[in-house]
Amino acid sequence: VNGTTGEGLSLSIQERKQLAEEWMCQGKDKLDHVVIHVGALNLPECQELARHAAAIGAGGIAVIAPFFFKPTNKDELVAFLQKVASEAPEVPFYYYHIPPLTGVKIRVEELLDGIKAQIPTFQGVKFSDTDLLDLAQCINKNETGQFEFLYGVDEQLLGALAVGVDGAVGSTYNYLGRQTNLMLQAFAKPDFALAQQYQFLTGEFLNFVIKLGFGVAQTKAVMTFVSGIPMGPPRLPLVGASSDFIAKAKAKLDSIVWPNGD
Numbered sequence: 001v002n003g004t005t006g007e008g009l010s011l012s013i014q015e016r017k018q019l020a021e022e023w024m025c026q027g028k029d030k031l032d033h034v035v036i037h038v039g040a041l042n043l044p045e046c047q048e049l050a051r052h053a054a055a056i057g058a059g060g061i062a063v064i065a066p067f068f069f070k071p072t073n074k075d076e077l078v079a080f081l082q083k084v085a086s087e088a089p090e091v092p093f094y095y096y097h098i099p100p101l102t103g104v105k106i107r108v109e110e111l112l113d114g115i116k117a118q119i120p121t122f123q124g125v126k127f128s129d130t131d132l133l134d135l136a137q138c139i140n141k142n143e144t145g146q147f148e149f150l151y152g153v154d155e156q157l158l159g160a161l162a163v164g165v166d167g168a169v170g171s172t173y174n175y176l177g178r179q180t181n182l183m184l185q186a187f188a189k190p191d192f193a194l195a196q197q198y199q200f201l202t203g204e205f206l207n208f209v210i211k212l213g214f215g216v217a218q219t220k221a222v223m224t225f226v227s228g229i230p231m232g233p234p235r236l237p238l239v240g241a242s243s244d245f246i247a248k249a250k251a252k253l254d255s256i257v258w259p260n261g262d
Contacts, residue, residue: 003037003062004101004128005171005216010235013045017052024056032059038084039064039096047087054088061085062094062126065104074110078118085119092123098152099129109137112147126169127160128152136163154180155206158199161187171219175226176202179258197259208252212245221246222253 001023002008002016011019020036027034036058038049046063053061063084071077085093099105108125115122124147127135139149151160154172157180173180183198209218220231221241233240241249 001034001036003096003169004098005174005219006037007216007235007238008037009040010238013040013048016049020049020053020058021056024058034058035060035062035094037062037064037096039066041066041068043080043083046084050084050087050091054091058088058091060092060094060123061088062096064096064098065102065106067102067104070102070104071106074106074113077104077106077111078115082119085121089121091121093119093121094124094126094148094150095122096126097129098126107131107134109134109141112138112141116146122147124148124150124166126150126152127165130156132156132159132163135160135165139164155199155203158183158187158195161195171216172202172206174219174223176205182259194259201256201258205253205256209245209249212248217241218245218249222249225250226253 001020002011006019008016023034023036036049036053038046038053038061040046040049050061063081065071065077066080071080081093081095095108095111097108108127125138127138127149129135130153135149135151138147142149148166149164151157151165151168152170153160154168154170157168157170160168161184168180179198179202183195186192186194186198206214209222212218215238217234217238218241220234223229224231225246
């Protein structure tokens with residue numbers, strides 16, 4: 001909640017609190033976990049949002065690295081994260097690693113060393129980067145299974161599954177969730193050939209829309225025409241998807257023939 005697709009960083013603190021409260025209300029007895037993103041550009045706002053998430057009973061909180069004045073090494077980043085996590089001392093804490101947007105490229109493998117001693121609630125990482133070497137090293141070091149690794153680059157999920165991720169968080173699953181669940185089932189069987197088919201077809205759609213110009217605004221347009229639920233306009237500086245994009249994306253998605261006639 002209030003992550004990238006939700007445009008959390010473009011919302012006011014009050015708007016973010018309102019959305020978090022509504023998700024907790026609507027998710028009651030329906031969702032296993034509601035993880036609320038509380039990252040911001042400044043520490044006091046992160047701490048305020050962390051306290052609020054704890055007060056409303058969030059199942060977890062997540063934080064991106066601040067990205068204007070950036071941490072330049074592991075110690076600086078951990079110090080920042082610790083100050084946020086300490087405001088919600090009973091709530092599982094996730095680091096949201098997304099260097100393509102933050103520009104903070106501190107390797108997660110390095111970050112994990114000794115982090116539990118500094119952040120007792122540290123639960124894991126949402127890993128939104130294409131560096132599968134770093135991800136694999138994290139999982140290899142996680143012998144006791146104390147951490148969870150959730151992958152965030154949807155078009156590479158099958159590769160991340162192969163190195164051992166625990167789950168995934170991504171925007172694609174808002175409109176291709178059923179197909180992704182079938183891919184997960186195929187991987188678990190294991191039926192790798194079938195899992196590949198689902199991943200390749202997801203990639204075919206994403207490759208098509210990326211060439212048209214694909215971001216959060218366009219993602220919301222796809223979510224709208226697939227679900228029938230209007231997602232509303234994005235907030236400036238993002239601008240809404242064009243009618244041409246919507247028509248082409250819908251035609252492409254409709255043209256895809258999923259395995260077994262799905």
